[in-house]
Amino acid sequence: MPILEVENLSVSFKKYTRGFKQTKSTVITSLDVTVEAGEILAVVGASGSGKSLLAHAILGILPSNAITSGVIKYGGEELTPARQSVLSGKELALIPQSVNYLDPLMRVGSQVRTSVKKENAIAAQREVFQRYHLNAGVEKMYPFQLSGGMARRTLLATAMVSGARVIIADEPTPGLDSVVIVEALNHLKESAVNGCAVMLITHDIESALQVADRIAVFYAGTTVEISPVEHFNGNGEQLRHPYSKALWRALPQNDFIPIKGSQPRPSQLPSGCLFAPRCEMATPDCEQERPAMRNLRNGMVRCIHAT
Structure with a gap:
């Protein structure tokens, strides 16, 4: 059984336009994803595809004007706001994108x-600081005294000593040097080996390929594909969705072919398949309705x- 399940999640935001007219902007639609204990699921996609909002929805830290529907389960039970407030920071840990x-x-x-919940707190903190190359004097500093990289490493350290069963790492590596990136990814991998469920949200597919078991591809606020990591190789012929294949071919180490067009804004989503306006395989049937998620290969x- 997956330790974390997201079923048919939608997230909208209420806002007021000129003349105090209330509107609703839907930024996540029919999003499905699961993470099992001992697994690293990497979530990739362009900016604005809903990756960070998914993390915030799981932790229950969306803004007050957010409207959600769908079900999020932890350990087979619905993750209600009351459970979120109890479990966040304990069994559910976030490595946030912002310092x-x-x-x-x-x-x-x-x-x-x-x-730190179970170990000697001082010893655990000093050990993880040493691991992330933060010298002994850093523990006495305030956040404003840290460089951006030091602050990000501190956030990593906070989640890694928590003993959480689920770790959601939202873009944990930008601004870090290559040595610390490798250490951070290895630490996430160790957490998974020890039974933790890890969701790694990242733009860096190459980093994801080093540690992930599966990769979920997001586009315009929904999941378009979930694939075993080994299918991201060659020319992408084992991938399923046209966007996943195009994303893979766009990488510099592959064909470096840009994807035509741009991801639609939440206020301009097409009625059918969200990728259809940019897809070379699109037919009139793609414009009729949004396809459901289905099992394939x-x-x-x-x-x-x-196919």
């Missing part, structure tokens, strides 16, 4: 120690033409 999550009034060593895909 602003650090408390500006608290020394960073003390912040990391508050996340040991993966999942949202495309009527995938």
